[in-house]
Amino acid sequence: MIISELAEATQPSPVLTSIKNTAIDFFCGAGGLTYGLREAGINVTTGFDIDTDCEYAYEQNNPGSKFIEQNISELKAQQVSDLYPPDNYKILVGCAPCQSFSKYTRKNKSAKDQKWELVRSFADLIQEIKPDVVSMENVPELASHQVYNEFLLKLHESQYSISASIVFCPDYGIPQQRERLVLFASRLGPISIIPPEYHSENYPTVRSAIGNLEALRAGDESPKDRFHKSSKLAPINLRRIRASKAGGSWRDWPIDLRADCHRSKSGATYPSVYGRMEWDKPSPTITTQYFGFGNGRFGHPDQDRAISLREGAILQSFPHDYIFTAPNQNVSFATIGKMIGNAVPPKLGEVVGKTIMNHLKQFTSSQTTVTIPENANSTNF
Numbered sequence: 001m002i003i004s005e006l007a008e009a010t011q012p013s014p015v016l017t018s019i020k021n022t023a024i025d026f027f028c029g030a031g032g033l034t035y036g037l038r039e040a041g042i043n044v045t046t047g048f049d050i051d052t053d054c055e056y057a058y059e060q061n062n063p064g065s066k067f068i069e070q071n072i073s074e075l076k077a078q079q080v081s082d083l084y085p086p087d088n089y090k091i092l093v094g095c096a097p098c099q100s101f102s103k104y105t106r107k108n109k110s111a112k113d114q115k116w117e118l119v120r121s122f123a124d125l126i127q128e129i130k131p132d133v134v135s136m137e138n139v140p141e142l143a144s145h146q147v148y149n150e151f152l153l154k155l156h157e158s159q160y161s162i163s164a165s166i167v168f169c170p171d172y173g174i175p176q177q178r179e180r181l182v183l184f185a186s187r188l189g190p191i192s193i194i195p196p197e198y199h200s201e202n203y204p205t206v207r208s209a210i211g212n213l214e215a216l217r218a219g220d221e222s223p224k225d226r227f228h229k230s231s232k233l234a235p236i237n238l239r240r241i242r243a244s245k246a247g248g249s250w251r252d253w254p255i256d257l258r259a260d261c262h263r264s265k266s267g268a269t270y271p272s273v274y275g276r277m278e279w280d281k282p283s284p285t286i287t288t289q290y291f292g293f294g295n296g297r298f299g300h301p302d303q304d305r306a307i308s309l310r311e312g313a314i315l316q317s318f319p320h321d322y323i324f325t326a327p328n329q330n331v332s333f334a335t336i337g338k339m340i341g342n343a344v345p346p347k348l349g350e351v352v353g354k355t356i357m358n359h360l361k362q363f364t365s366s367q368t369t370v371t372i373p374e375n376a377n378s379t380n381f
Contacts, residue, residue: 026094030339031058036349073121077128090131123154134185160185171196175204207279218305228310247278288341317347
């Protein structure tokens, strides 16, 4: 759909809220952030991304929110501004692709990934559009890059009050040891993330998240859920996972099962690959390659296989019935693994949404009209 047509045709998504707001999601992917925002009462009308594989999942699971295929760096501010109806709080959220800032890419000096330019494009659009509230989610490593300082400076120049924190996902009910940088900025006044909802003694675990799912063998697919599907294992890897302990590593194996690379000095520094998850702890960070036993600690705690696509999605806090591809499309490990691993966990999206809604309530009258205070440009930078 053409953006100009969308501005005329889009109806508000069916989100019940007394606060008039409209949100747009940059780098929306399969819709994890949008889903969580909507759960919190945010009216997300539009998501932008260049990965068309995500369009079905985004729109199917977020009815009323429209997917637009467009590169953010080519997007004009007026095109976005036209999507905001009058008399609504304008919210702009996004999670720029984070591979550029990951620990792996930082060590890999040959990587010539230019996706960090998207952070600059995001900042430029914010300066021109001037939404009331902005939120950005990314890997913590972003904060050590100059582009992040430039991003903050542009927000400051645009009279935003800014807060940022490193979020440990189990603190907010996500059964995964994932850390994320979460930033909020508001032209209305100071804004900060809601307090944690969980603590170490009651963190959600692998067991509480996926312990009741149907048992599978390596290479099997559930007849009840085509996304509950595990990858095949070569005979040598089947022997390896049978020799693996929950929470252990390839160092637990007999010598004859160890790969040549693990016997080298450099390979000895990667103990987490070929590992099993532990039932009673949050899972490791779910990556785009989590469906492969050799790609991290992605072995099932007691079944001889890597976790399934569905199990990874649940550990990312997607609902059990989230749909990733159309019924007539094949279930591709690479495609769906990328969608899930790159997603903002929906529960983290809900935390972002609750934070924004709590903030907006401070500036909304009982008649649900939008009132921007005269001193809205105070900045806490």
